[in-house]
Amino acid sequence: MPEKYNIMTPRRFSTLPHALAVLLCTGLLTLAPASARADALQDANRLLKQGQLGPALEKTDQALAAKPKDAQARFLKGLILTEMNRPNDAIAIFTKLTEDFPELPEPYNNLAVLYAQQRQFEKAKNALEMAIRTHPSYATAHENLGDIYARMASQAYDKALQIDSSNASAQSKLALIRDLMTVSTRPATMAPRSTPGKVQAPTPPVAKAESTPVAKSEPTPAVKPEQAPALQPSEPKPAPAVEAKPTVGGNAEVEKAIRDWAAAWSGKNVKAYLAAYASDFRTPGGESRSAWEAERARRIDKPDPIQISIEKMQISVEGDQATAKFRQHYRSGKYKSSATKAMALVRRDGRWLIQQEQVSN
Amino acid sequence: MGSSTCIRHLVATLCMVVAGTSVSASTETTYSDSGPEPMLAQVFAHIEQNHLDAAFGQMEKLLNLYPNFRLGHLIKGDLLLARSRPLVTLGNATNAPHGKLADLREEAIARLKAYRDKPPTDYVPRYLLQMHPEQKYAVVVDTQKARLYLYRNVEGRPRFVADYYISHGKAGTDKVREGDKKTPIGVYHVTASLPRQKLTDFYGSGAFPISYPNEWDKRQGRNGHGIWLHGTPSDTFSRPPKASDGCVVLANQDLDALAKNLQVGTTPVIISNSIEWLSLDDWQAERTALSRSIEEWRSDWESLDTERYLGHYSKRFQAGNQNFEQWSTQKRQINAVKQWIKVGAANISMFRNPGKDEMIVVTFDQDYRSSNLSNVMKKRQYWMKEDGAWKIVYEGGA
Numbered sequence: 001m002p003e004k005y006n007i008m009t010p011r012r013f014s015t016l017p018h019a020l021a022v023l024l025c026t027g028l029l030t031l032a033p034a035s036a037r038a039d040a041l042q043d044a045n046r047l048l049k050q051g052q053l054g055p056a057l058e059k060t061d062q063a064l065a066a067k068p069k070d071a072q073a074r075f076l077k078g079l080i081l082t083e084m085n086r087p088n089d090a091i092a093i094f095t096k097l098t099e100d101f102p103e104l105p106e107p108y109n110n111l112a113v114l115y116a117q118q119r120q121f122e123k124a125k126n127a128l129e130m131a132i133r134t135h136p137s138y139a140t141a142h143e144n145l146g147d148i149y150a151r152m153a154s155q156a157y158d159k160a161l162q163i164d165s166s167n168a169s170a171q172s173k174l175a176l177i178r179d180l181m182t183v184s185t186r187p188a189t190m191a192p193r194s195t196p197g198k199v200q201a202p203t204p205p206v207a208k209a210e211s212t213p214v215a216k217s218e219p220t221p222a223v224k225p226e227q228a229p230a231l232q233p234s235e236p237k238p239a240p241a242v243e244a245k246p247t248v249g250g251n252a253e254v255e256k257a258i259r260d261w262a263a264a265w266s267g268k269n270v271k272a273y274l275a276a277y278a279s280d281f282r283t284p285g286g287e288s289r290s291a292w293e294a295e296r297a298r299r300i301d302k303p304d305p306i307q308i309s310i311e312k313m314q315i316s317v318e319g320d321q322a323t324a325k326f327r328q329h330y331r332s333g334k335y336k337s338s339a340t341k342a343m344a345l346v347r348r349d350g351r352w353l354i355q356q357e358q359v360s361n
Numbered sequence: 362m363g364s365s366t367c368i369r370h371l372v373a374t375l376c377m378v379v380a381g382t383s384v385s386a387s388t389e390t391t392y393s394d395s396g397p398e399p400m401l402a403q404v405f406a407h408i409e410q411n412h413l414d415a416a417f418g419q420m421e422k423l424l425n426l427y428p429n430f431r432l433g434h435l436i437k438g439d440l441l442l443a444r445s446r447p448l449v450t451l452g453n454a455t456n457a458p459h460g461k462l463a464d465l466r467e468e469a470i471a472r473l474k475a476y477r478d479k480p481p482t483d484y485v486p487r488y489l490l491q492m493h494p495e496q497k498y499a500v501v502v503d504t505q506k507a508r509l510y511l512y513r514n515v516e517g518r519p520r521f522v523a524d525y526y527i528s529h530g531k532a533g534t535d536k537v538r539e540g541d542k543k544t545p546i547g548v549y550h551v552t553a554s555l556p557r558q559k560l561t562d563f564y565g566s567g568a569f570p571i572s573y574p575n576e577w578d579k580r581q582g583r584n585g586h587g588i589w590l591h592g593t594p595s596d597t598f599s600r601p602p603k604a605s606d607g608c609v610v611l612a613n614q615d616l617d618a619l620a621k622n623l624q625v626g627t628t629p630v631i632i633s634n635s636i637e638w639l640s641l642d643d644w645q646a647e648r649t650a651l652s653r654s655i656e657e658w659r660s661d662w663e664s665l666d667t668e669r670y671l672g673h674y675s676k677r678f679q680a681g682n683q684n685f686e687q688w689s690t691q692k693r694q695i696n697a698v699k700q701w702i703k704v705g706a707a708n709i710s711m712f713r714n715p716g717k718d719e720m721i722v723v724t725f726d727q728d729y730r731s732s733n734l735s736n737v738m739k740k741r742q743y744w745m746k747e748d749g750a751w752k753i754v755y756e757g758g759a
Contacts, residue, residue, distance in 0.1 A: 150445050153453070157452070161431070
């Protein structure tokens, strides 16, 4: 079973062949790389994004005629049916996918979204719990589950107070996962993790790190872990990132950009947060920039405080391109998640901007 | 986590409320636990211990038993919300009508208080001085606690049977006027039984009108009518503590349980703001003193010493159109022509009227025989304490 996942489109990191290889190895799918099926699916995907649902479904069905068990095609069909407002058919597709591939979180997540639309919150909750059980740091599922709890609470309050709030306030939509990408791997361009088995040095306390004169620090190799002092996830400070000791040169600039991004997120500064992303940032669900921004703004604007802390940052810079990898601890309300995040950044007008973003366990 | 801390803080607040009013005495649990309180208390205990999942599980069980229990849904909502954001209070619903939330919070406090603060087993409500043998049960209502207590008559002595959550008037107690949405305070009895079929759904599984306004109410100029004990609509398990137009409202299952023990025309229903509890010794002393006064009144009547007999009546006495002077004149005239009088007083009941006035409602079967007239009747007297002595302020047929 693959241990890494992301929620991005294959093209983004050009890892499709690699992903498919993993799929083949795990025996989940049996398909030939670069087949006609793949072309048909790409077409279907494009048609779906253009809103041409009928032709998209046709293409998908063509692919399925050749490979009826194909997870990608079935997943895409579920999405198309969802868009076609055929929730029961979509539910049937995603349900079958969870039965055939119980280790994939995406079908569970989308099943939950559909159940939530039908106000079947108990079922939605169960599906999301399954998604999280398969992938404990699956951020979308966590966020969706938070929404489900809030909606179940609202339903309970309605019963308590004999009111009907379902129409009173516009219900926010849960996030549908657009790509079945659990099976892909970390892109090759990202800095590798520290050698497995290597004992990591104990993290120096923040105070100690602060006392170290910055000028004294030597340029560190990009791959060396533990450049930045670890921040305890339980620390109550909303934006602890500012206390971190920067590394020198381009690395320091990239690190500062990332810590500013984390601080904007923690501080619920939506404008600054969104400004950290490049204009050609590839949205995780393949949705439009404006849709992605609206969704992010909605999530960040929720009343709960958000705490983001970052540790174990590794940065590698090549000209105006940089990759960064770090542990990200997210905490909001009762939610906690920790994940490894990989970012591709680009320098434009002297600013480092996030171009790609990827999460793994 | 912040959310559970908030709930725990709330629970702690509830506990303090409870502790502040607790009756200090042994709390031997020989009570039958009716209704959702035991499970509700467990839910709060889990919350206090920060076992939110256990609390949620218990709440689901509770709602399974009582699907229309609105307070339960409110707490369930809180427990769900606690998983995604910190809670600030009991009932974190946004856009909720403020009054409804306040009502449910009051219900929570009332139910928990009543559960944690049960009356001591060796104490009895001061009002039940003596039940007559046909009164198998007596009902005592405590409006502040939102609680109805059922007592069984065991050889004249009240023995606790069960207690139930109740709602009373929106505007509180001490009913005076028709439409004032208040619940009367006083000694009443059940006067009728109205089955479900004769009622709208609003009254639930049945209704038992009580005898408001009683003789004393009328003398005080209080009016209005239609004060009932009744149930709840089919979609409602319970109503807030202050919800009715003056009636005492029980959950349907509680009303059904209570109904089995109510005798039309007989069962006393005593409504109080806040029940006064007496130890059995104090209770015995009160009832002995009063019994002695009644016995003296009876024997003084038989003695034909009219002035001694009239000495039991208050200067404020009034019955029908007669004041004390007119009553005295009439009694002197009647007794003057008698050779003898025999007065029997059987099946005596004595109930203390709740409130600041020291007053007892005495009812008995009077068997009056005399040289020229005999008569058997049910009589009711209101005795009031004046300068340390019990005096009759009202007397009439019952």
